[in-house]
Amino acid sequence: MAFSGKFELESEKNYDEFMKRLGQSSEVIEKARNFKTITEIQQNGQDFTWAQSYSGGHIMTNKFTIGKESEIQTMGGKKFKATVQMEGSKLVVDFPNYHHTSEVVGDKLVEISTVGGVTYERVSKRVA
Structure with missing residues (x-):
């Protein structure tokens, strides 16, 4: 499947400005700027498991199916319904x-x- 794999953060553009627009404090922005983010994606047809692990051991996992409402969690731990x-x-x-x-x-x-x-771009390279 096209998305399946493990990816490691390689570059970011407009991170600070994007996070400011989301209302994050300078302290949070500074702390998270240097996180080593690993994204692991498992795709089985229309079903996805999308896990991101951050420096310090925090892991966020979202499971969703294309076209169906799912509960999604943000990096900050907030949950919301999205399709x-x-x-x-x-x-x-x-x-x-x-x-x-x-x-x-x-x-x-x-x-x-x-x-x-403000457009934030995050590019990660495939490592597996």
């Missing part, structure tokens, strides 16, 4: 405060989040 859609080769979901897309391009996982005119 993840597939648009072409991209996964698309609206979080409470921002729009998010994910796609695999070659051996990279490219995630783009947009809030209030």
Whole structure:
């Protein structure tokens, strides 16, 4: 499957500005900026398990099915209901405060989040 794999954070663009727009404090932004994020994705048809592990041992796991409402958890631990859609080769979901897309391009996982005119891009390289 196109999304299945393990990915390690390689680069970020507009992280600080995006997090400020989400209302995060400077302290939280600074602490999280240097997290080593590992994303593990298991795709079985329309069913996904999407796990992200962060420095310090925090792991966030979301399970969802394309086109069906699921409970999604944010990095900060907040839970909300959302429906993840597939648009072409991209996964698309609206979080409470921002729009998010994910796609695999070659051996990279490219995630783009947009809030209030600020676009945050996170690129992770496939490691398994």
